[in-house]
Amino acid sequence: MRNRIKDLRKAKKMTQEDLAKQVGVSRQSIIAIESGKYNPSIELAYNISKAFDSIIEEVFIFGERGEE
Amino acid sequence: MRNRIKDLRKAKKMTQEDLAKQVGVSRQSIIAIESGKYNPSIELAYNISKAFDSIIEEVFIFGERGEE
DNA sequence: AAATAATGTAAAGCATGATTGACATTACTT
DNA sequence: AAGTAATGTCAATCATGCTTTACATTATTT
Numbered sequence: 001m002r003n004r005i006k007d008l009r010k011a012k013k014m015t016q017e018d019l020a021k022q023v024g025v026s027r028q029s030i031i032a033i034e035s036g037k038y039n040p041s042i043e044l045a046y047n048i049s050k051a052f053d054s055i056i057e058e059v060f061i062f063g064e065r066g067e068e
Numbered sequence: 069m070r071n072r073i074k075d076l077r078k079a080k081k082m083t084q085e086d087l088a089k090q091v092g093v094s095r096q097s098i099i100a101i102e103s104g105k106y107n108p109s110i111e112l113a114y115n116i117s118k119a120f121d122s123i124i125e126e127v128f129i130f131g132e133r134g135e136e
Numbered sequence: 137a138a139a140t141a142a143t144g145t146a147a148a149g150c151a152t153g154a155t156t157g158a159c160a161t162t163a164c165t166t
Numbered sequence: 167a168a169g170t171a172a173t174g175t176c177a178a179t180c181a182t183g184c185t186t187t188a189c190a191t192t193a194t195t196t
Binding site: 145146154157162164 | 171179187192
């Protein structure tokens, strides 16, 4: 599962730390999620997408056919 | 965070076990999620919503004002 | 070029999502 | 009413999201 966090974040000129604070997790978590290291909880995914005034499906891209 | 899984599941006449198999988790996980005991991963939330031909936001309802 | 901000990496530990198994209870069927 | 399917509950264990700390690297600014 990929995501657009890095791009959306830069479009809003936010640092990883800004986003981390806004959604209430550590910067490490943002890094790990941006780089696809793990699956956030749905609650966190929701908070992140809200930080970008988007819905989850606009931020997280689910493998149509297997996640290259 | 509430969700409509139980209702959607019944509308499709699926058992918890049916759903569990279809999305690849244990029945316990379905029970726990249906009853709001915990936050699924986004991947699982996505698979569940796909089982109902819906998007995440149609299945999971995020606390408008704090989750009674 | 030096200083500082932002990003990346690594490892240890904690919190909780998810599994398994066994049993109790409530609904359907016959 | 008896039998079976479906749901619910409890507890132990495993897997992984998430935190914390500390440092290294890459950008940005002056």
